[in-house]
Amino acid sequence: MQIITDAIQSFSFPPCAATIGCFDGVHRGHQYLLQQVTEVARQEGLCTALITFPVHPRQVMQSDYQPQLLSCLPQKTNLIQSLPGDYCIMLPFTHELSCLTAREFMQFLHQQYNVRTLVIGYDHRFGHNRSEGFEDYCRYGEELHIKVVQAQALTEENISISSSVIRALLKEGNITQANHYLGYSYYLDGTVVNGYKVGRKLGFPTANLLPSCPDKLIPAEGVYAVYTYIEGQRYKGMLNIGCRPTVHNGTNRSIEVNILDFSGDIYHKQMRIEFQHFIRKEQSFPNLDALIEQLKEDRNTVSELLTL
Structure with a gap:
């Protein structure tokens, strides 16, 4: 067209x-x-x-x-x-x-x-x-x-099927149904920016996304299985949207993805995140060890759900 x-x-x-x-x-x-x-x-x-x-x-x-x-x-x-x-x-x-x-x-x-x-x-x-x-x-x-x-x-x-219905689904984390109505995977484009580097200390380094479109809807807070695209390559990703209550991040919402089987400096590079599955809501854990154990389970779940 x-x-x-x-x-x-x-x-x-x-x-x-x-x-x-x-x-x-x-x-x-x-x-x-x-x-x-x-x-x-x-x-x-x-x-x-x-x-x-x-x-x-x-x-x-x-x-x-x-x-x-x-x-x-x-x-x-x-x-x-x-x-x-x-x-x-x-x-x-x-x-x-x-x-x-x-x-x-x-x-x-x-x-x-x-x-x-x-x-x-x-x-x-x-x-x-x-x-x-x-x-x-x-x-x-x-x-x-x-x-x-x-x-x-x-x-x-x-x-x-309407835009308002799809927005409501995304706001409640129903990615599967939202993607079905869209006819494609909902995605966010943006730039990788510096974060607090807390994930790296926990053994789960993350790439923090600054969306290129500030008016685009951010789905519900929680953990997702996503595909991550960097320089034309696709990777499995474990994404968290939220304020990371266990590490007392306040009200500062972040969009950060732990890219499976990947290492490299991608700061300031363009990245696309395609949402595939909602894993769980964001929650507060009693200590960092409990958080790490949950992250291990989440990563296994994401690895099993996604294929390359």
């Missing part, structure tokens, strides 16, 4: 079937929506367009809003590029755009992007204050010569 970042200024669009949304995570529900857009476009002889925003709209409207994203912009762009379709339009969200009514926004899509058919997500609303619904969009579509289609949700066991 071709990413268009300057569509307003310099790109002339052929007639298209389009859908619009934040597409945070580009999960299986989003992919199912795009399949429906592609099918409509095929039936009507149109190209396909996915319209999204480089910045979450609420961040524009509320300067203190913390979105807890599933995918920051570079990650979202990479995920979208791998999908079938013709165009992904990165539409800058502005205060002026937020003031448009639903009808005015649809007119903008028609005039600017040559949208002939608009496929709307099953729970998506747009326009000033998001006060109008699907029947209103259909009425405006008739006036503007835009066909309006409501997409079906992707559901499993009566649950509609």
Whole structure:
């Protein structure tokens, strides 16, 4: 899919079937929506367009809003590029755009992007204050010569797969189900930074990750089995997210991974962590010996769960 970042200024669009949304995570529900857009476009002889925003709209409207994203912009762009379709339009969200009514926004899509058919997500609303619904969009579509289609949700066991559902799963540590709904392993990218080096003293040296995207959601505190990627190589990893209560780390949360069967200086290098399994919640131990024994058990568990 071709990413268009300057569509307003310099790109002339052929007639298209389009859908619009934040597409945070580009999960299986989003992919199912795009399949429906592609099918409509095929039936009507149109190209396909996915319209999204480089910045979450609420961040524009509320300067203190913390979105807890599933995918920051570079990650979202990479995920979208791998999908079938013709165009992904990165539409800058502005205060002026937020003031448009639903009808005015649809007119903008028609005039600017040559949208002939608009496929709307099953729970998506747009326009000033998001006060109008699907029947209103259909009425405006008739006036503007835009066909309006409501997409079906992707559901499993009566649950509609959505970004909010996946966020909730990650916050409770349910990595297995979150990954299933995403269609890929949830991951954090970042830089290896200096830590307190407590793990090294315990016999479990760790690499501390500083996430490259400060707005990306950090899963629930606890111990995880992860794959760790450094310079293109994949390793098994035992990850801890939390405040390390046994060593009295206060409220300073860290993201640190003990990389199995690895040694080397990786400070300031880029690292990716892919979450695979939740092992246990973070807990306080009566002494360091008890902590070390638990870490040994955790490492054995991680080694058995992961394969290279």
